[in-house]
């Protein structure tokens with residue numbers, strides 16, 4: 001299906017947006033007008049036959065995608081240029097302010113765009129699809145045109161368990177603790193992408209110690225359990241916000257999850 005535009009407005013409502021039509025011009029799905037339509041097509045609108053009605057229209061399969069004509073930024077190039085701009089002094093400062101080693105931050109591909117620290121986000125094939133921006137005060141944005149993706153560090157050993165954390169900084173904390181780790185953009189996103197990446201691994205999901213964090217972890221765990229030999233959820237002890245804070249308070253590899 002082709003989306004209408006200014007030069008090719010909808011033949012039903014005559015507007016230049018929302019509606020779509022078939023390549024042969026025989027049918028249209030108008031988002032506005034139901035009158036005279038053959039049927040409703042979900043959220044897309046109403047199916048109208050424009051050409052002679054041959055009775056085919058009700059068998060047409062529709063696969064409508066949102067228009068995405070905007071060219072995507074060259075994320076690989078941007079990430080490299082941001083990495084080159086990051087000075088050693090900035091890297092040290094960020095490491096100290098987060099309590100994460102500069103090595104782990106570098107494994108996560110950290111850079112500097114002139115205003116904020118940057119972290120690349122990748123899909124399950126490690127193709128960069130977006131860039132998280134983190135200001136010095138912790139505020140978070142994304143580079144324009146970004147899709148949310150996973151924070152996947154360089155040099156995963158693929159031998160031990162894979163930790164799945166929330167965000168790049170908790171991921172860095174897990175790396176510092178000596179674990180393989182990836183970060184999700186937040187506690188309730190990219191479930192399918194995470195599952196595709198993590199399939200077959202022994203998994204430890206690190207959830208923030210709050211209702212939202214735990215609910216998100218359970219949702220992910222339910223999917224992972226179908227394709228991973230082991231899935232555990234751990235949360236920091238009461239009163240500790242996240243893995244990064246937990247680590248700063250002295251957590252080290254080899255602890256028990258009951259806090260002992």
Ligand SMILES: [Zn+2]
Nearest residue numbers: 010013019030
């Ligand atoms: Zn229309």
